[in-house]
Amino acid sequence: MDLAPFARALTAPMRLAVAWALPPRCPGCGTPVAEDHRFCARCWHGLRFLGPPWCAGCCAPLPYAAEGQRCAGCIARPPRHAGIRAAVAYGAVARGIALRLKYGGRLGLADTMARPMARLLPPDAELLVPVPLHRWRLWRRGFNQAALIAIGVGALTGTPANARVLMRGRATAPLRGMGPRERRRAVRGAFTVADQCAVKGRVVVLVDDVHTSGATADACTAALLAAGAASVSVLCWARVLDGDGAAD
Numbered sequence: 001m002d003l004a005p006f007a008r009a010l011t012a013p014m015r016l017a018v019a020w021a022l023p024p025r026c027p028g029c030g031t032p033v034a035e036d037h038r039f040c041a042r043c044w045h046g047l048r049f050l051g052p053p054w055c056a057g058c059c060a061p062l063p064y065a066a067e068g069q070r071c072a073g074c075i076a077r078p079p080r081h082a083g084i085r086a087a088v089a090y091g092a093v094a095r096g097i098a099l100r101l102k103y104g105g106r107l108g109l110a111d112t113m114a115r116p117m118a119r120l121l122p123p124d125a126e127l128l129v130p131v132p133l134h135r136w137r138l139w140r141r142g143f144n145q146a147a148l149i150a151i152g153v154g155a156l157t158g159t160p161a162n163a164r165v166l167m168r169g170r171a172t173a174p175l176r177g178m179g180p181r182e183r184r185r186a187v188r189g190a191f192t193v194a195d196q197c198a199v200k201g202r203v204v205v206l207v208d209d210v211h212t213s214g215a216t217a218d219a220c221t222a223a224l225l226a227a228g229a230a231s232v233s234v235l236c237w238a239r240v241l242d243g244d245g246a247a248d
Contacts, residue, residue, distance in 0.1 A: 027112045028093045037112045039093075046093035049116065050086050050239065059083035061241070081221045082231045084211055086239030087116035094238040098209045102145045110145065113209065113237040114152025121157050122233055124203050128154050128161035131208040131220055132191070134168045149237065150207040159205070166206075166220060167194045187219040193227035200228035211236045 023032040028043030039047070053065035057074030058081075088094045101109040130146035138144055147163040154161035169192045193199060206220050211234060221232045 027097055027109055036108075037115060043093050046091065048089040048091060050089055051120065054083075057083065059085050061089075079214075079218075080225060080232075081206075081217065082122075082233040084214070084217065084234040084236065084239060085117075085120040085122070086211060086236045087113065087120065088238050090210060090212075090238040090240040095210075098145075098238060101148075102141075102209065105142075107143065107148060110148035111152045114149050114156060117149065117207075117235055117237060118153050118156040121153060121159065121235060122203070122205065125157075125159050125205045125233075126202040127165070127199065127204050128159050128207050128235075129165050129199070129204055129220075129224065130161070130163050131206060131216060132163070132166050132168045146208050149209060153207065153235070161207070162195075162198060165193060165195050165198045166223065167192050184213075184215045184218070187215050189219075191220050191223040193223050196227040199224055201230050204229045204232045206232055206234045208234065208236045210238045210240070212240045 024034065024036045024038065025031065026033050026040040026043050027037065028039055028046065031040040031042075033040055050061055053063070054061050055065065055071040055074055056068045057070040058079050060071050060073070062069070062071065097109055097113065100106040101113070128150040130144060130150040132146075133141070133144045144163065147161075150161040150163065153159070168190055204224050206217060206224070208217065211217060217234045221234075224232045
């Protein structure tokens, strides 16, 4: 909980009382910490932050990468997107934060996730587009976690975010437990661009919480490129590495 707006209106004794009663807590485990969005030492060490060196095609982390070097997967099957930049590798702490936002309604965690994502935003990014939910799922959940994260990244970087550009035209089955081919089939043709003028000729960054097999990101990328986007890259909180079976 961000207490800053309230704290400015409080006297010093009242600030001490509020800080004692409602201290900032670690996003990973709830332990009291010094500031909002800060992790305790244990959860901090449980996060694997990602960044260069990485593959020039998909941004998968590599032990060493010369300029322009691509991983074996990108050499065999070049991706249509311009890379998948993830703040952290998928793991217990990263997973817990994503689930508490998505299913626990801890909306403040979107800003926690946006902070390390913002440092990876491509410098030429012109538009942030969140992966959309189908209208019925949005109605049941009440919010789109990807949209909240995109707004947070936009606030930190000054890059505009637009949650109305990309639409999920039909409901898709949950992808958890599906193989890569089944995932691609499930989301094929599910996304459409509602405002082609907003993306035409622009460098678009697709924002999501967790990147797994890439089926959803690939389908969204295809729709954005077909609508005239100059390029599409992916920015997410956590990326599944080494075959972890997280939901897409």
